[in-house]
Amino acid sequence: MSEMVVLVDENDREIGTEGKMEAHEEGRLHRAFSIFIFNSKGEMLLQKRAFGKYHSGGLWTNACCSHPKPNESVERAAHRRLREELGFDCKLTERFCFIYKALLDHGLMEHEFDHVLTGNHDGEIVPNGDEVSEILWIAIDDLKSEMRGRPDDFTEWFKIGISKLFEDGNTH
DSSP states (O other), X not given: OOOEEEEEOTTOOXXXXXXXXXXXXXXXXXXXXXXXXXXXXXXXXXXXXXXXXXXXXXXXXXXXXXXXXXXXXXXXXXXXHXXXXXXXXXXXXXXXXXXXXEXXXXXXXXXXXXXXXXXXXXXXXXXXXXXXXXXXXXXXXXHHHHHHHOGGGXXXXXXXXXXXXXXXXXXX
16 A cells, blocks of 8 residues: 555645655645754754655755654654654754645655754664665755755755745754
8 A cells, every 4th residue: 555645735734645656746735844953063964865765866855854644743753754764763843834846856746835843963873774875964054055066966845944944043
């Protein structure tokens, strides 16, 4: 059975469910989340998506991002995916939401109502190789420089989310 995502309207009200691949093939608006993790030095944790991912493989992005399952809260899903992808959990705070639509590789389209959460972590990280090919702690100024110089190395949602995170004067 295909993994399901929660379809929503522009106000994040649930309107149904659909298979994850079908939602990405049709560009249907669905609920998602993006987690930004910082350490005590103020560095941000990045992950390079595993090359075998169904889209955006090999691109750098925020610590963790995914979709809540039907009948699963964003908060519960965020903690579940942090443990599944990176082998740790931490306190998370929801900061804001945004809607975006972007064409991806493999003929897919991302159309998400994205909940952005932030957290802090200084402990061990155990990346799941099926999800993550590399991790990196990076200073914010260095990240901004990398993104200016190589924007195609980063996921679409990360570029939007980080811009909104910093435009509010918020970092963590």
